[in-house]
Amino acid sequence: MNFPDTVPNDLPRSDDAPASADGNNGDNSGDDAAKPHPLHRRLKSFVKRAGRTTEGQARAFAELGPLFLVPYKPEPLDLTEAFGGRAGPTVLEIGFGMGEATAHIATVLPDTNFLCCEVHEPGVGALLKRIGEQSLSNIRICAHDAVDVLDHMLQPGTLAGVHVFFPDPWHKKRHNKRRLIQPEFVTKLAQHLRTGGYIHCATDWQPYAEQMLEVLAAEPLLRNTAEAYAPKPEYRPLTKFENRGIKLGHGVWDLVFERTSAA
Numbered sequence: 469m470n471f472p473d474t475v476p477n478d479l480p481r482s483d484d485a486p487a488s489a490d491g492n493n494g495d496n497s498g499d500d501a502a503k504p505h506p507l508h509r510r511l512k513s514f515v516k517r518a519g520r521t522t523e524g525q526a527r528a529f530a531e532l533g534p535l536f537l538v539p540y541k542p543e544p545l546d547l548t549e550a551f552g553g554r555a556g557p558t559v560l561e562i563g564f565g566m567g568e569a570t571a572h573i574a575t576v577l578p579d580t581n582f583l584c585c586e587v588h589e590p591g592v593g594a595l596l597k598r599i600g601e602q603s604l605s606n607i608r609i610c611a612h613d614a615v616d617v618l619d620h621m622l623q624p625g626t627l628a629g630v631h632v633f634f635p636d637p638w639h640k641k642r643h644n645k646r647r648l649i650q651p652e653f654v655t656k657l658a659q660h661l662r663t664g665g666y667i668h669c670a671t672d673w674q675p676y677a678e679q680m681l682e683v684l685a686a687e688p689l690l691r692n693t694a695e696a697y698a699p700k701p702e703y704r705p706l707t708k709f710e711n712r713g714i715k716l717g718h719g720v721w722d723l724v725f726e727r728t729s730a731a
């Protein structure tokens with residue numbers, strides 16, 4: 469498995485902003501981490517957090533990894549084959565954290581296949597564990613940067629949906645360029661959707677919600693399904709972090725945009 473470099477700080481609290489839904493404030497890097505190497509200016513939306521893998525997660529890796537992990541390979545992925553011959557619409561989830569929402573959604577939408585990317589190793593173990601506990605057959609995990617997966621493994625026009633829930637908000641202005649939802653990446657996401665496919669984003673950080681609305685609305689391949697922010701779709705559960713935030717009076721914004729037929 470290909471996990472990227474580790475930065476030795478786990479879920480730090482921000483000096484300038486509240487934490488997001490998973491308790492990760494998205495500023496889990498020093499300034500240097502936000503500076504891309506001059507020869508490598510592609511989107512790097514994460515810094516790998518250190519974190520302990522529990523015994524249960526390690527067992528899930530050993531027992532379920534061979535069945536549910538899709539290794540990253542820079543070549544086109546046969547989606548039906550990846551899901552064990554299960555044909556069906558495929559939703560890509562980017563950054564599932566500990567997989568609480570992912571497992572819930574896979575349960576309530578059993579006919580949809582979920583290809584889920586996460587670079588945080590304990591999170592991958594946690595979702596594998598949930599797959600085992602809940603006997604889920606419609607999830608596959610790629611423990612790799614979703615940007616690479618999109619660029620090299622997935623074909624344009626093939627996805628039924630993309631879920632990006634509580635992406636790292638990268639609060640500080642000089643880190644904003646690391647946010648996932650920015651024009652170039654959104655164009656790429658839109659190109660990978662089939663006509664009628666959707667992008668569903670959620671965030672608890674208002675400035676990021678505003679950026680999401682602006683960027684998604686400016687993408688010609690997409691149309692908003694709501695006037696601005698969307699009502700929370702029923703399939704997305706309130707996670708314990710989100711509930712905690714709501715009790716503290718924090719807002720949460722959902723955005724659902726649909727791929728138009730324009731090429």
Ligand SMILES: C[S@@+](CC[C@H](N)C(=O)[O-])C[C@H]1O[C@@H](n2cnc3c(N)ncnc32)[C@H](O)[C@@H]1O
Nearest residue numbers: 490513514563564565585586587613614633634
């Ligand atoms: C703030 S957490 C949110 C987790 C989860 N969606 C939730 O709602 O609790 C963002 C997650 O996205 C992951 N992530 C960020 N960029 C990623 C990328 N390019 N590919 C895969 N995972 C990514 C991070 O490792 C982190 O676990």
